[in-house]
Amino acid sequence: MDTNTIIIIAALVGLAIGFAIAKFMEKGKASKTISSAKKEAATILKSAGIEGESIKKDKIFQAKEKFLELKAEHEKVIINKDKKIGEAEKRIRDKESQVSNELSKSKKLNDQLESKIKDVNHKSEFYEKKQAELEKLHKSQVQQLEVISGLSAEEAKGQLLESLKETAKSDAMAYAQSMMEEAKLTAEQDARKIVVQTIQRIGTEEAVENCVSVFNLESDDVKGRIIGREGRNIRALESATGVEIIVDDTPEAIILSCFDSVRREVARLSLHKLVTDGRIHPARIEEIVKKTEKQIEQEIVEVGKRTVIDLGIHGLHPELIRAVGRMKYRSSYGQNLLQHSREVAKLCGVMASELGLNSKVAKRAGLLHDIGKVPNTESEVETPHAILGMQWAEKYGEKPDVCNAIGAHHDEIEMKTLISPIVQVCDAISGARPGARRQVLDSYIQRLKDLEDIAFGFSGVQKAYAIQAGRELRVIVESEKVNDEKAAQLSFEISQKIQTDMTYPGQVKVTVIRETRAVNVAK
Incomplete structure (x- = not known):
């Protein structure tokens, strides 16, 4: 082997040894990390178990408290329902007792009614027998009186009627007047039907313009002063002007009603002067009305002059x-x-x-x-x-x-x-x-004039005013010529004259006023 080869082999061996040493060192570190991680995991699991137990106990405790609250509420509801049921049962028992009492009372009343019916039947039979006996006695007494007096029953009646004729006349008028007053109470419904059937459609503005005037007031307190004590002021004003003054619930207004627009204008201006002046009493009213009538006459002349000048x-x-x-x-x-x-x-x-x-x-x-x-x-x-x-x-x-x-x-x-x-x-x-x-209004005004003319046809009549849309005729008589008894007779005779000579819807009330005045002057 040459040197280079040995060097290469030595280098490779060194590398292999270094790699092995590095792997071993890494394995040691990994085992340490794993063991420490296991310890931390065990610690975490232990603390988690402890927290879980604590939470479990809290939840169980809360659930028990909630259960107790629901149970208490449920018991309250049950108690209330039992209480209501008890009250309802008590009311039912009371009703049953009341019904039983009413039934017993009804039974007693029925028994009493049956006994009273029997008594009434018995008494009626008794009264019928008595009536028959009285008729027999009456006939026998009449026969005896005829024998004694030498007159028949019809002749005696004739003489008696002649002797009592004057007295019976006044009594008959009083009786007729009372019967008429009674008939008014029972005939109100029929009168309404007659009025409704005779009403015709006319424009409201025409009726207001021709029959009614509205007098406006600053406050409702003035109404009492216009009426006066026991109505003396309003009576004096109606008597002086011949206008019906209607004081009703209309706020801050008084209605003047009369078919004669000159009278209405006199009444309106007189009221304005009286309210402005503040002194409202019968003597002052008569003075103001006379002055106003003169003023109206002057105004009539001025209107005539302006008209002819304009044309x-x-x-x-x-x-x-x-x-x-x-x-x-x-x-x-x-x-x-x-x-x-x-x-x-x-x-x-x-x-x-x-x-x-x-x-x-x-x-x-x-x-x-x-x-x-x-x-x-x-x-x-x-x-x-x-x-x-x-x-x-x-x-x-x-x-x-x-x-x-x-x-x-x-x-x-x-x-x-x-x-x-x-x-x-x-x-x-x-x-x-x-x-x-509108022809209806003209015939209506003519009817009111005819009413006043009928009143003037009787002696002793000083003034006559048709008021309340022709439903009342107010007649003022002279106290020296007409006494109280004659006033009642005059009212009856005028009403009969109206009933005979005129055609009108509903009824006409005739009021005769007799007033005595004592006047002296202090010097």
Whole structure:
């Protein structure tokens, strides 16, 4: 072997020995690591077992506590249910005892009822026998009286009735009045049916405008002062104005009801002055009402003047101007009379100018064509309003063309000028347009006027007011001419007169008021 080969072999042997030594050293280290890891694993397992036991014990303890809580709650629920069941059983037992008591009472009442029925039957038989005996005795006594007096029963009745006629008359009126009051109580339902059947549909705004005014107040405290002690203020105001004053639950408002709008306006202005002044008593009320009536008369004249100026009409008599102003407070078939007359005047002016006629004369005739509808104490109610208006126009110096147009616009007289058919046509145009008129309201107002006229037909009547939409007629009589007994008789006679002469729905209450005043002056 050469040297190189020996060196190579020696190197290989050295490498092999080094590798073996390295492997042995690694094996020693690995065994140490494994043993230390086993020790750590054993320690970990031991501590884990201890923690597991501790956790197990805690969980078991918690489970026992939870079980005890659930058990206690369950016992509470069971106790409550037992308690409710016990209460229900107690209520049932009480009900059963009550039912048994009621049954026993009912049985006793039935027994008592049967015994009472028997007693009633027995008594009725006894009373029938007695009644028969009384009839026999009555007949025998009548026969004896006829023999003694020498008169028959019918002749005696006639003489007795003649002698007691005057007394029986007053008694009969009192009895009739009591029977009427009793009938009112039992006939309320029938009256409602009659009212419902006779109601017709009309616009609410028309009814409010023509029959009702609302007087607003600053507070409800003023209502008590307006009513006064025992209602004396409100009675004085109604008596002075002829307006029904309704004080109800409407907040801060009083309703004034009357078919005559002039009366309503007088009452409204009087109330305003009284509330503003603060002094409200009967004497003050009468003073304010008189002043207000004068104020209204002045306002009527001013309205008439403004109307004729607006329409360009000149030279109209002051009485005709006053009549035009009063149209503001009148209505015809639910249509305001002044607005209707102004409308007719304008239509007449336009139509006359289109036909080449005198438009001023046409306007004048159109404005005055309905003045006969304005009330006048000197006129007769039976006269047609067209003829009455023509008579007024002639009386106060109007031209023949205007007078003929006024009198002929409803064909009461013959038309003699071309202005007359123009006024008739324009009146029809204004009245026939949709919503212009309601005939029901006009007939209703006429019925209220007829009610008041019937009352004035009796002697001793000083004032008469139809109130409550015609359901009551309030009559004020003179205390010197009518005494208390005569007042009751007057109320009965007026009600009979209304019942005979008029047709109306429902009932009309007639109230006669007799008031005595003692007045002296201290000087």
